[in-house]
Amino acid sequence: MLFQVRAAQPGAGVIELEIEADSVDAAMSTVRARGLAALAAEPVTATRRAGRRGRFSLVLFSQELLALLTAGLSLIEGLETLAEKEHASEAGRVLHRVLEHLYEGMPLSEALERQPQAFPALFVATVRASEKTGDLDEALGRYVAYESQFDVVRKKVIAASVYPVLLIAFGALVIVFLLAYVVPRFSLAFAESTVELPWASRLLIEWGTLFAAHAGTLLVAAAVLLAGGGWLLTRVETRQRLARLLWRVPAFGERMRLYHLARFYRTLGMIQRGGIPLVTALGMAGGLLSAGLRDSLERARQAVEQGLPLSRAFADNGLTTPVAVRMLRVGERSGRMAEMLERIGAFYDDEIARWVDLTSRLLEPVLMVVIGVIIGGIVLLMYLPIFELAASVQ
Numbered sequence: 001m002l003f004q005v006r007a008a009q010p011g012a013g014v015i016e017l018e019i020e021a022d023s024v025d026a027a028m029s030t031v032r033a034r035g036l037a038a039l040a041a042e043p044v045t046a047t048r049r050a051g052r053r054g055r056f057s058l059v060l061f062s063q064e065l066l067a068l069l070t071a072g073l074s075l076i077e078g079l080e081t082l083a084e085k086e087h088a089s090e091a092g093r094v095l096h097r098v099l100e101h102l103y104e105g106m107p108l109s110e111a112l113e114r115q116p117q118a119f120p121a122l123f124v125a126t127v128r129a130s131e132k133t134g135d136l137d138e139a140l141g142r143y144v145a146y147e148s149q150f151d152v153v154r155k156k157v158i159a160a161s162v163y164p165v166l167l168i169a170f171g172a173l174v175i176v177f178l179l180a181y182v183v184p185r186f187s188l189a190f191a192e193s194t195v196e197l198p199w200a201s202r203l204l205i206e207w208g209t210l211f212a213a214h215a216g217t218l219l220v221a222a223a224v225l226l227a228g229g230g231w232l233l234t235r236v237e238t239r240q241r242l243a244r245l246l247w248r249v250p251a252f253g254e255r256m257r258l259y260h261l262a263r264f265y266r267t268l269g270m271i272q273r274g275g276i277p278l279v280t281a282l283g284m285a286g287g288l289l290s291a292g293l294r295d296s297l298e299r300a301r302q303a304v305e306q307g308l309p310l311s312r313a314f315a316d317n318g319l320t321t322p323v324a325v326r327m328l329r330v331g332e333r334s335g336r337m338a339e340m341l342e343r344i345g346a347f348y349d350d351e352i353a354r355w356v357d358l359t360s361r362l363l364e365p366v367l368m369v370v371i372g373v374i375i376g377g378i379v380l381l382m383y384l385p386i387f388e389l390a391a392s393v394q
Helices: 024-033 046-055 058-070 075-085 090-103 108-113 121-133 136-190 199-213 215-234 236-248 250-273 278-288 291-305 310-316 322-334 337-393
Strands: 002-009 013-020 037-043
Touching (some): 002 024, 024 037, 058 075, 121 136, 215 236, 236 250, 250 278, 310 322
Antiparallel strands (some): 002 037
């Protein structure tokens, strides 16, 4: 989850950062680990997050700056071009502040670090590593590819969930329409009937009679329950409890673990390609893991500091799978650890995509059957009294 953290930075005063973490305490701990004094933290809602991205898109900035550098412009010229293009927006103000620091002689990484609300620590570290090797354009390309790969998985999950969500919503609307409009009118016709009806039909008629007599009260109660449920979902604690419950579901929890590990491995591989030491990279990428996995990562990091191979440290702390362990050992023997980490992330992403596709293919017909049975059952129970009356007349 994304949190906005206010912190005090020596020489810069109070600044605001966006931190990906599981809780407020975890977000503030991450900020303190960077040497800042965390003051307060609050979750960033979907609306505020969309607004922030609308003001400054880091991926778009990276793509445009990469294109300008590839075209032969210097760094200053490229930033001036982007700042001029965005002169009336928040992005333009951010870029102007970055340019001011560059004019003062600061390196780009330090200038970006002074704008933490726009440039996360991972991006700053990538740029800082590129300053030592002079391959800023390659670093930008890696970051763009890194974000694009995450977007691919995210879009697959969203696309696979659209149809089931629409199916559930439409089925729920039909069921509500039957229970709130059709059943009460049917129940009035059979309320005085002396025919012995099946238990389920009597229950449905009693519900229809109750709703017809107290429709306003029941609708208000339903609205209050929905509003209360929506409010609870906005609470960080509620979402954390739901996430912990989902983690306990055998199949779903394992896929959530693989999703977190895929992000972690991709991030770690990108940082390693930038030349950042492994132990430092482990600390930087740890914020992408859930709380339980983050504890395991800390134990693994300490083991690596003591000289244990990365593959052994990850295997001992539950941060890998049998296939990933073999790929890590290959990376250790060949010296291509960054490439192996990225390949492991891609392998996990492919596995998640296959699981999402298979689950959606199985879920759609199951949902259709369940919704059809519920709607058909309601309609059948409404018409059973008619059949009973017809039988009694005969």
